[in-house]
Each structure stands twice: as structure tokens, then as C-alpha cells.
Amino acid sequence: MRILKMRQERIKRGWKQSYVSERIGLTQTAIHDIETGERRPSFNVLLKLCKLFEIEHGEIEQFFSEPDNNNPQS
Numbered sequence: 122m123r124i125l126k127m128r129q130e131r132i133k134r135g136w137k138q139s140y141v142s143e144r145i146g147l148t149q150t151a152i153h154d155i156e157t158g159e160r161r162p163s164f165n166v167l168l169k170l171c172k173l174f175e176i177e178h179g180e181i182e183q184f185f186s187e188p189d190n191n192n193p194q195s
Contacts, residue, residue: 126183128156130174145169 131141138152145166147155154160162170171178 125156125158127170127174131156134174141173144173 131138138149138156141147142149142152146169147166151160155162155166167181170176171181
């Protein structure tokens with residue numbers, strides 16, 4: 122199971138999965154599935170995540186890639 126950079130960024134900000142799920146209108150399980158790559162977010166969810174995490178649309182691909190293995194939080 123791969124953990125995406127989205128998880129690293131969420132942890133860095135001190136957010137729990139429940140916080141993200143409440144802000145974008147998904148279940149906590151859905152957030153977990155997106156973070157592990159088991160689920161691909163819809164376009165509307167991508168837009169909400171971009172707004173919440175304050176990322177530019179051009180950074181989406183990088184945001185959902187695998188993190189640097191040198192980071193102990195991954």
C-alpha cells in the first residue's frame with residue numbers, strides 16, 4: 122500500500138483525516154482510501170482538496186504521487 126504526499130501534507134499541517142473529510146464532504150474512509158491510492162478522487166473532490174490544501178491545479182499530479190522515502194512521516 123502506498124501513502125501519497127497528501128497524507129504527509131495533512132500530517133504536517135496537524136490535520137486529522139476527520140478534519141479533511143468534514144471540510145470536503147467525504148467520509149473518513151474515503152480520505153484514507155485516497156491517501157493510500159486505493160481510490161481516485163473525482164474532479165470535484167480534487168478541486169476541493171486543492172482549495173483546502175492551497176495547492177495550484179498544476180501541482181495536483183505531484184500532490185498525489187508517492188512521497189520522498191527520506192521523510193520519516195511516510
